[in-house]
Amino acid sequence: xxxxxxxxxxxxxxxxxxxxxxxxxxxxxxxxxxxxxxxxxxxxxxxxxxxxxxxxxxxxxxxxxxxxxxxxxxxxxxxxxxxxxxxxxxxxxxxxxxxxxxxxxxxxxxxxxxxxxxxxxxxxxxxxxxxxxxxxxxxxxxxxxxxxxxxxxxxxxxxxxxxxxxxxxxxxxxxxxxxxxxxxxxxxxxxxxxxxxxxxxxxxxxxxxxxxxxxxxxxxxxxxxxxxxxxxxxxxxxxxxxxxxxxxxxxxxxxxxxxxxxxxxxxxxxxxxxxxxxxxxxxxxxxxxxxxxxxxxxxxxxxx
Amino acid sequence: xxxxxxxxxxxxxxxxxxxxxxxxxxxxxxxxxxxxxxxxxxxxxxxxxxxxxxxxxxxxxxxxxxxxxxxxxxxxxxxxxxxxxxxxxxxxxxxxxxxxxxxxxxxxxxxxxxxxxxxxxxxxxxxxxxxxxxxxxxxxxxxxxxxxxxxxxxxxxxxxxxxxxxxxxxxxxxxxxxxxxxxxxxxxxxxxxxxxxxxxxxxxxxxxxxxxxxxxxxxxxxxxxxxxxxxxxxxxxxxxxxxxxxxxxxxxxxxxxxxxxxxxxxxxxxxxxxxxxxxxxxxxxxxxxxxxxxxxxxxxxxxxxxxxxxxxxxxxxxxxxxxxxxxxxxxxxxxxxxxxxxxxxxxxxxxxxxxxxxxxxxxxxxxxxxxxxxxxxxxxxxxxxxxxxxxxxxxxxxxxxxx
Numbered sequence: 001x002x003x004x005x006x007x008x009x010x011x012x013x014x015x016x017x018x019x020x021x022x023x024x025x026x027x028x029x030x031x032x033x034x035x036x037x038x039x040x041x042x043x044x045x046x047x048x049x050x051x052x053x054x055x056x057x058x059x060x061x062x063x064x065x066x067x068x069x070x071x072x073x074x075x076x077x078x079x080x081x082x083x084x085x086x087x088x089x090x091x092x093x094x095x096x097x098x099x100x101x102x103x104x105x106x107x108x109x110x111x112x113x114x115x116x117x118x119x120x121x122x123x124x125x126x127x128x129x130x131x132x133x134x135x136x137x138x139x140x141x142x143x144x145x146x147x148x149x150x151x152x153x154x155x156x157x158x159x160x161x162x163x164x165x166x167x168x169x170x171x172x173x174x175x176x177x178x179x180x181x182x183x184x185x186x187x188x189x190x191x192x193x194x195x196x197x198x199x200x201x202x203x204x205x206x207x208x209x210x211x212x213x214x215x216x217x218x219x220x221x222x223x224x225x226x227x228x229x230x231x232x233x234x235x236x237x238x239x240x241x242x243x244x245x246x247x248x249x250x251x252x253x254x255x256x257x258x259x260x261x262x263x264x265x266x267x268x269x270x271x272x273x274x275x276x277x278x279x280x281x282x283x284x285x286x287x288x289x290x291x292x293x294x295x296x297x298x299x300x301x302x303x304x
Numbered sequence: 305x306x307x308x309x310x311x312x313x314x315x316x317x318x319x320x321x322x323x324x325x326x327x328x329x330x331x332x333x334x335x336x337x338x339x340x341x342x343x344x345x346x347x348x349x350x351x352x353x354x355x356x357x358x359x360x361x362x363x364x365x366x367x368x369x370x371x372x373x374x375x376x377x378x379x380x381x382x383x384x385x386x387x388x389x390x391x392x393x394x395x396x397x398x399x400x401x402x403x404x405x406x407x408x409x410x411x412x413x414x415x416x417x418x419x420x421x422x423x424x425x426x427x428x429x430x431x432x433x434x435x436x437x438x439x440x441x442x443x444x445x446x447x448x449x450x451x452x453x454x455x456x457x458x459x460x461x462x463x464x465x466x467x468x469x470x471x472x473x474x475x476x477x478x479x480x481x482x483x484x485x486x487x488x489x490x491x492x493x494x495x496x497x498x499x500x501x502x503x504x505x506x507x508x509x510x511x512x513x514x515x516x517x518x519x520x521x522x523x524x525x526x527x528x529x530x531x532x533x534x535x536x537x538x539x540x541x542x543x544x545x546x547x548x549x550x551x552x553x554x555x556x557x558x559x560x561x562x563x564x565x566x567x568x569x570x571x572x573x574x575x576x577x578x579x580x581x582x583x584x585x586x587x588x589x590x591x592x593x594x595x596x597x598x599x600x601x602x603x604x605x606x607x608x609x610x611x612x613x614x615x616x617x618x619x620x621x622x623x624x625x626x627x628x629x630x631x632x633x634x635x636x637x638x639x640x641x642x643x644x645x646x647x648x649x650x651x652x653x654x655x656x657x658x659x660x661x662x663x664x665x666x667x668x669x670x671x672x673x674x675x676x677x678x679x680x681x682x683x684x685x686x687x688x689x690x691x692x693x694x695x696x697x698x699x700x701x702x703x704x705x706x707x
Binding site (some may be wrong): 092156157173203263266 | 550696702
C-alpha cells in the first residue's frame with residue numbers, strides 16, 4: 001500500500017477529534033497561545049508579588065487602635081514620621097545596611113579566589129566536584145546551620161576551644177557573630193555567579209595581557225577584574241538583599257542586637273502593629289530599588 | 305509590550321492591590337457597651353446560657369506546658385483524658401508572649417486561650433472573647449475566692465473566664481558560677497553587677513514592669529505604686545534603667561527553650577525565668593536555682609477565656625471545667641511550676657508539699673506579686689491627675705531600649 005495514503009487516512013481521523021479542533025484553533029492564534037501559556041505565571045507575579053507589595057504600601061499609611069489592636073483605616077503619614085524622626089530606627093537601618101555591606105564584601109573576598117581556582121585551574125572533573133561541594137551546604141536547613149553556629153560561637157563552644165590556647169576568645173553572641181553566620185550562609189550565592197563569570201572569560205585575553213608585558217597584578221586589575229565585575233555585582237545582589245531582610249540569624253547568634261527584620265517581626269508578633277511593620281518593611285524595598293538602579297549600569301542584571 | 309497594554313496591566317495590578325488590601329482590613333466598628341470600671345468600653349456580648357452537645361473539636365491556644373497531650377513527655381498528659389471523656393478532639397497551639405496570644409486570637413481560629421493579665425483586658429476590649437457563665441462550670445465553685453472577679457478576669461462584676469493558676473517571674477542563676485546566691489534583682493540591674501554580659505532577660509515590652517518594680521523599692525522618691533501605672537517621669541526612669549542593663553545582657557529570651565539552652569551552656573548565668581524553665585534546665589543536669597527576690601516580683605495570674613467567634617462553645621466550657629478540675633489543675637500546676645487555682649488540687653499533687661512551696665491559697669503572698677496587666681492611659685493605681693503610658697508606648701520604648 002502507498003504509505004502516503006495511509007498518512008492521509010490518519011490525518012482525516014484526527015481532524016474529527018475535539019483535541020485536534022482545539023489545537024488547530026490555537027495554531028491559528030499565536031497570541032492567544034502565548035497568553036494562555038503566560039497567564040498563570042503572570043497571575044502569580046501580579047497577585048502574589050506585586051499585589052502583596054501594593055497592599056504592603058497601602059497598609060503603611062494606616063494605624064492601629066492602641067488598646068484593642070485593631071487596624072484603623074484612616075490615611076496618615078504618622079508611621080513615616082515616626083520612622084524618620086525616631087533615632088532608633090535610623091540606627092537600626094544603618095546597622096542593617098552596614099551588616100549587609102560587610103557580609104557582601106567578606107563573601108566577595110572569600111569567593112573570588114575560590115571561584116578563580118575552580119574556573120581556571122581545576123580539571124573538569126575537579127570542577128564538577130567543587131561545584132557540588134559549594135552547593136552542599138544549601139541542602140541543609142537554614143535553621144540547622146544557624147543553630148550550629150550558635151553552638152560553635154557559644155562561650156564554651158568550638159571557637160572558644162580553638163582560640164583559647166592563643167590567649168584569644170571567641171566573639172560570643174553579637175554583631176560579629178551575626179556577620180560571620182550570614183557570610184557563611186550566603187557564600188554559595190556569591191561563588192556561583194563569579195564562577196560562571198570567570199568561566200566565560202577567555203583564557204586568550206589573560207595570555208594576551210601577559211604577552212604584552214603585563215605582570216600578574218596588572219592583568220588582574222586591568223583585564224580580569226573589569227570583565228568579571230558584573231558577575232561580582234550579580235552575586236552581591238543576592239548576598240546584600242538576603243542579609244538585608246534577615247532576622248532569624250541575628251535572633252539566634254546576635255545576642256541583644258536587632259536588625260530591620262526584627263523590628264518588622266516584633267511589630268507583627270509582639271506589638272500587633274501591622275501598619276507600622278509595613279512602614280518599616282518599605283525601607284529594605286527602597287534600599288534594594290536604589291541598589292538595583294545603581295548596579296543596572298554595570299550590566300550585572302544580565303549576569304544573574 | 306505596547307503602552308496601552310502596559311497601562312491596562314498596571315490598572316489591573318492596582319485593582320488587585322486594593323482588593324487584597326481591602327480583604328486584609330478588619331472591621332473597626334464595635335457596638336458600644338457598658339463603660340468598664342477600667343477605663344475602656346467592653347463590647348456587649350452575651351454569655352452562653354446553656355450547654356449543648358459537644359461539637360467534637362476544640363482548638364486550644366495555650367502557654368507552653370498548659371495543655372500537654374503526652375507528646376513532650378508521655379507521662380504528662382491531661383488532654384487525652386479530656387478527649388476520651390467529652391469526645392472533643394483537641395488541637396493545641398503554644399505561644400511565647402502575651403502579645404503573640406492577642407495577635408493569634410484575632411484570627412478567630414482558636415476556641416479557648418490561657419490569657420495572662422496583660423492580654424485578657426485587650427482581648428475583652430477588642431471583643432475577641434466573651435463573658436463566661438460560671439454557673440455552667442461546676443468546678444468553678446472550688447476555685448480560691450481571692451482569684452475570682454479580679455480586674456484582669458472580669459469587667460463590672462461579669463466574669464470573662466476561669467482562673468487557671470498563678471506564679472511569679474523568678475530570679476534564676478547557675479549555682480556553680482554565681483556565689484553567693486543572690487536574693488535581689490540588683491544582680492540584673494546594677495551597673496556594676498559581677499555577672500555583666502551573662503545576664504538574660506525576658507524579651508517583651510511587659511518586662512519594663514520588672515525595672516519599675518525594682519525602682520519601686522530602690523528609688524521610693526519616684527513614687528511608683530504599681531509597676532503597670534507609670535507616668536512620664538517614672539516611665540523614663542524605668543526605660544533608663546533598662547538601657548543601663550542592655551549592654552550587660554547576653555540575650556533576651558522569648559522562647560523558654562532558648563533560655564534553658566543558654567543557661568545550660570553557661571552563656572547566661574543569671575536571669576529572669578519561669579519556674580518551668582528552671583525545672584527543665586535542672587532536669588537536664590545543669591546546676592540552676594531560683595528565688596523570689598526580696599523586692600518582690602512580677603508574675604502572672606492566668607485565665608481561660610472563650611473566643612467570641614468560637615463554633616465549639618460546649619467543648620470550650622467542658623475544657624474550662626476540665627482544666628480547673630482538681631486532677632488536671634494539680635498536674636498543670638506541678639508541671640509548669642505554679643500555684644493551682646482549685647483548692648482541691650493541693651491534695652492530688654505528687655509532691656505533697658507543692659502547694660506549700662508555691663503558697664497556694666495564701667492570699668497575702670499572692671498580693672505581693674504584681675500580676676501582668678495591660679498598661680492603659682488611665683493610671684491603674686487610681687491616680688487621676690496624671691496620664692500614664694499605654695501599652696503602645698511601652699512597645700515603642702522596648703524597641704528603643706534594645707536599640
